[in-house]
Amino acid sequence: MDESLKPPPGWRIAAYPWFAMDEPTELPRLLRVGSVLLPEFFHLIVAPEDAWRTYRDGTEGAEGWQAPVLFLNFQVYEGELEMTEARSAYQDIGVVMDKVRKVIKPEKWKLLGIHYMTQYLVQFMDEGGRPEGDRMRTHADWPVSDEVDPYGNRPKAAIEWLDELQAHAAEAYASARGTPNPRRKRQRITDDFLRKVARVYGVAERAGLPPTREVASQFKAPHSTAAKWVGSARRKKFLPPVGTPVYGAYDPTIERRMEIEYELHDSLKDLTPARRRELELELETLGGPVPGREA
Structure with missing residues (x-):
């Protein structure tokens, strides 16, 4: 990983394919932004290590309820990625923004969003669905049923994601080698x-x-x-x-x-x-x- 994209000591960064504090019922579309595919909307979380929520099995920090937690919502519009909203947890948004700015410059936020969301998609493709490390929607205090979980039982949207990600990876590999992409279906221009x-x-x-x-x-x-x-x-x-x-x-x-x-x-x-x-x-x-x- 590029050292400049690593979280500062004592902090953690992650991205997830829905708007912060939403309860999505389906996965967003994957859209092309430059040379990468990104969900049509997603969010980035920037927070100290001890701010990540405590699980009932005690595997996460328990003293983070007053830490600065910043949620940044991103959306792809006409091929460009835009940051649409900033939210906070536990503290006023202005206070949280000031604290996060001191450790990560705002001009890097969009780049971090692309990097961590791309990481998530790579894991999604490698694991054939929701990454094992994605515990945001399996939190013990936020029970999820098959009716509302957009990942549950490999739904159509998740399978489409896998197909698109694999096709994009094949296209990128073929482009790097200067060979035709065997997965790409050409549209007949009649x-x-x-x-x-x-x-x-x-x-x-x-x-x-x-x-x-x-x-x-x-x-x-x-x-x-x-x-x-x-x-x-x-x-x-x-x-x-x-x-x-x-x-x-x-x-x-x-x-x-x-x-x-x-x-x-x-x-x-x-x-x-x-x-x-x-x-x-x-x-x-x-x-x-x-x-x-x-x-």
């Missing part, structure tokens, strides 16, 4: 595919969403690849020239499908199972997922 790209782009633009980002999201591709597809769609005249709005008749059905897709997959709303099923049924009655969106 006219039919580019028409789908144009349709998603146009619906997103009319809905006020970032259209290229929406294309990337719908087809699960890097933003740079989505931009190339959009450029190809323009050359085929499936989209107007750059700077010209995408016109077309307003289709409330398509717009509603986009809204439902966003709420189900891309928003940060914590949907109840009943609400999620309600939206899925409505989507089915409207003709199913928006073109390009994989179920």
Whole structure:
């Protein structure tokens, strides 16, 4: 490990794939940030060793309830990682920020977030699921059932994580060796595919969403690849020239499908199972997922 990324003596740093103090019901999407994959949202914890919570078996420090514990929430937006919120435990956030700044400079916080979250993902891949060392959601005072644990029984989201992480690792290895990536499935750029790209782009633009980002999201591709597809769609005249709005008749059905897709997959709303099923049924009655969106 780079020495500059190690926690100061007497401190501990860790990252986990959900917002601090949340109770997630599913794993976030993995998104590309530069050359790495990161969860769409995650948090970093910076705290003294004795602040980590005591377990009933006595394996953790017991004197940390008044220590400065800093939670930093991060979110990936349009291919960039942003720190969205800072929270604290036991002490006022201002007091905690001042204490942490003295041992770790704020300009390193984002780099630490990337480093420790990447470490977590490597462990996740090596162990085929939630790392053994991840005790944040198995704390004796925070019981977890299969109904709310996003990792329990290797759910679909965890398996998708493993597939994406393994594909990304294979791609990085192939790139380092200068050889083709055998795992990467190339999208055939047909006219039919580019028409789908144009349709998603146009619906997103009319809905006020970032259209290229929406294309990337719908087809699960890097933003740079989505931009190339959009450029190809323009050359085929499936989209107007750059700077010209995408016109077309307003289709409330398509717009509603986009809204439902966003709420189900891309928003940060914590949907109840009943609400999620309600939206899925409505989507089915409207003709199913928006073109390009994989179920």
